[in-house]
Amino acid sequence: MDSRAARKNLYPYFWIGPALVTLFAITIAPTLFLFFTSLHYWELGYPWSERVFVGLKNFVNIFGNEQFIHSIWVTFVYTATAVAVEFVLGFALACFLARPRLAWRGFLLACLVIPMTVTPSIAGLIWRLYFNPNYGIVNYVVGKLFGISPNWYSYSLALPSVILVDVWQWTPFVALILLAGLSAIPRTPLEAALVDGASPWQMLRYVTLPLLRPIILIALLLRTMDALKMFDVVFALTGGGPADATELLSMHVYRTGFYQSGMVGLASAMAVVLLVVITVLSQLFIRLLGERGEGSEA
């Protein structure tokens, strides 16, 4: 009887086993290897056997390194600004799209799907042309509208240009999530508020937003995680420059470990920091998902 019970317990693993083994081999094992390299000094181009064990020194070094601190700051500014703008715009768009008599909603939804599926590196490349101070369409439009011609390739405007591309690509995502949330809101509380004479602002503040809270958190978390990881758009749009103006964390890892210098050990330590931050956020996300009943019921 015992062995049969054991077999019954093991049976599900015949089904999920292959996926678990594959994922272990291609994600967990490499991550352990990343921790291992982060504890070593090793430069690209040298034989792997030349590595020197340095303990936690790489971690001590990166937190004393101005460039690393700078890239954390840039990443923070980028993430906070992009996510905030996307949320505000996305919420406005969602409210607009939720209007009951909007005949061509399907077409508008299709328009929104396009930016978020465009290959990010390609989006970066194309927007670099659009931001060209002399021939770009962006300066033509802002020139006509406001009579200014900002230099988007300059140190101070490079980061805003990356943020703008992120806003272009991902505001639709936030909008569509919130739209799904809005259409799932029960009508009764809204009607009750209306009967009680609530103003539109009060309804938004005290009824809609609280009801939307979980879905808003999910949208913000997903966007935050993606923004923290940002690499491809900034690679194609600015290459991290000019100088270090747009050197986001991933870009800094790339420049440290593979591009400007080959300090792979140091770059690994930075990557571990990013991995830890993302893991904490993804655990939060998973907790939220669990609260929504996903993954618990069949």
Place this chain on the structure above:
Amino acid sequence: MRRRSTWPTVAANLAGSAVIVVLFLVPFVWMVLMSFKTRLQTFAIPPVVFFKPTLENYRDLFARGVFGHYFVNSLLTVLASVALSLVIAAPAAYGLARFNFRRKKDVAFWILSIRMAPAIAVVIPYFLIGSLLGILDTRLVLVISYLSFNIPFAVWMLRGFIEEVPVEVDEAAMIDGCSRFGAFVRLILPLTANGLAATSILCIIQSWNEFTFALFLTTTNARTLPTIVTQFLTFQGVVWGEMAAAATITTIPVVAFALLVRKHLITGLTFGATKE
């Protein structure tokens, strides 16, 4: 209740729609238009909207040689990785949908959390292991690395689709003498065909757009389309039309696919947190 829209409503609808079209659709359409312009038209001020399209940029792009090569690489890598992912993920999704076992929830969430790991962190060990094994710059190394995000995603998506099929279907099949695996292959998979298609398309989009792995793990032989940007970074001044042509060919397939599975897009991208 009035059913007819008043004109302020119509005006507001028009204004909002115009904003959406101008901000989100026009930049994409402008890129496509640019790919059909001559050099003179590309740099014309004020910008040209109506013009006689030319295929010059596309000819130049393919004459460059690498583009066709990258395209084939993208196609083969994506197809192989997505096919392999589904073969590994579908049984796992079935297992998670149909059985109860200890710590099942943790296992499911562990799989999901892998999907969110930053590529830049995983790619460093991949690069080192790949160079030790001598498989850098092959399509194989890309196929394997793309499994790392395709499998978790496919497991998570397919589980949702399988859970929508009543358990009675499996039970009836097994009473009729089917093995569980037989029921899975002959009934569950056909019944979730739409879900399988949507999942594969979403996997194809993600893999097709992948940049970080492709940049680090390949140099020339196995390069994929998103890395074509590195070809243009050095001499951007003169070849705008060609860049737009490359961008158009790279993005049109994914955009078309995305519009096709629009219903599942947000559910997929939020890992099932929203249902449309």
